Amino acid sequence: MASATLPFGLVLAQQPESPLPPPNPEAPPYYKTLALEGEFKTDPFPIGVVAGGHYSVSRMGRDCIGNITAERPDVTVEFREGKRPLTLYAAAGSDTALLVHTPGGQWLCADDTTDGGMNPALTFERPENGTYAVWVASVDTSSRPVPAVLAISEFPPSW
Secondary structure, three states, X not given: OEEEEOHHHOEEEXXXXXXXXXXXXXXXXXXXXXXXXXXXXXXXXXXXXXXXXOEEHHHHOOOOOOEEOOOOOXXXXXXXXXXXXXXXXXXXXXXXXXXXXXXXXXXXEEOEEOOOEEEEEEEEOOOOOEEEEEEEEEXXXXXXXXXXXXXXXXXXXXX
């Protein structure tokens, strides 16, 4: 614990910042667990979510931005037998970003896209079989929930 001495002998104590637990990719998702095999029929597959929370994903890496609710992912995608690239993207009326935990254990982030403006997208050229835990982050604010649609597709986003 740090402290500072102020004029007139007052001491200002600063509480140590309590570390927040990292996002939990193993927890059941808030909105949906989706099992998809390559060449799935409903493509893109849309899922309504509410982005945002009090956990800053900037702790997850240099390119990560926005806030999520870390206790559980928004969606988990159990993907198998993909022969095409797999794309995860979000669309919302406010700025959003993505945080994804891959089947191989990597944490990946995405923010704005060239064609989608403030909407993020991540494409896996050779998708691994397994579970992708996905969070949609609110970039503009952590205090206001942001309605969004997360889409899963084997084709590029059609913004």
